[in-house]
Amino acid sequence: MKPVVVRNVAIGEGIPKICVPIVGKTIDEILNQAKHICEIGADVVEWRVDWFEEVKNYESVENVAKQLRDILGETPILFTFRTAKEGGERTIELDEYVELNEKIAKSGYVDLVDVEAFTGDTYVEKVVKTSHECGVKVIASNHDFRKTPPKEELITRMRKMQELGADIPKIAVMPQSTEDLLTLLSATEEMRRCYADRPVITMSMAGTGVLSRMCGEVFGSALTFGAAGKVSAPGQIDVEELRMVLEIIHKSL
Numbered sequence: 001m002k003p004v005v006v007r008n009v010a011i012g013e014g015i016p017k018i019c020v021p022i023v024g025k026t027i028d029e030i031l032n033q034a035k036h037i038c039e040i041g042a043d044v045v046e047w048r049v050d051w052f053e054e055v056k057n058y059e060s061v062e063n064v065a066k067q068l069r070d071i072l073g074e075t076p077i078l079f080t081f082r083t084a085k086e087g088g089e090r091t092i093e094l095d096e097y098v099e100l101n102e103k104i105a106k107s108g109y110v111d112l113v114d115v116e117a118f119t120g121d122t123y124v125e126k127v128v129k130t131s132h133e134c135g136v137k138v139i140a141s142n143h144d145f146r147k148t149p150p151k152e153e154l155i156t157r158m159r160k161m162q163e164l165g166a167d168i169p170k171i172a173v174m175p176q177s178t179e180d181l182l183t184l185l186s187a188t189e190e191m192r193r194c195y196a197d198r199p200v201i202t203m204s205m206a207g208t209g210v211l212s213r214m215c216g217e218v219f220g221s222a223l224t225f226g227a228a229g230k231v232s233a234p235g236q237i238d239v240e241e242l243r244m245v246l247e248i249i250h251k252s253l
């Protein structure tokens, strides 16, 4: 399995990488969060652009992306518009969604884009193609904020993301029981052992799922989201505490 190398960060090798989301509404909030993340350190920074109040104005989006690049230097930037149907802050027309992702990939200011895998194959493939032409990696994602589908279904979805050409499949699900957490971990482990030819990212959300955000190195999840203040999904823990736990596990393996 080959890691995905973005700037100097090898995702899928060694200790899981920590990604910290920016969830500001205004330009000031976004840039201040970026400065704060620089101080505490992150392997990857996710800009959750669906939170941004000016997201419908592309010029403004690109202008903020440029400033984020200046602030974050060599830290890889993941650009994510999370749609309302997958737990994000707003809805978007499909054509606009594709256009936004393609334009930002072409801008040169971001290193990775997140595309929701079940948007429609042709749309996903279009974003993947354009991103790759620009040297930008693609995370294909899928979220279920209500439940945890069966293991076979989780694996089928991640395999589908590979087939669509994503560099990293990602799946986030909500547990309704401790057994659901085991289902997510078991799907991750089987995916790595039997099917994955690239890194994958998985998490079980909320309190019941929190263990899944820490034990990626054991079961096969290459990156985990940690919070610097505001969380972007239930169950994210503080970056510094998360880093400590990841290191403890890493040392023991």
Ligand SMILES: O=C1C[C@@](O)(C(=O)O)C[C@@H](O)[C@@H]1O
Pocket: 021, 046, 048, 080, 082, 114, 141, 143, 170, 172, 203, 205, 225, 232, 233, 234, 236
């Ligand atoms: O897809 C994900 C994962 C996530 O939902 C989580 O559960 O940590 C947080 C989101 O910001 C990110 O885009």
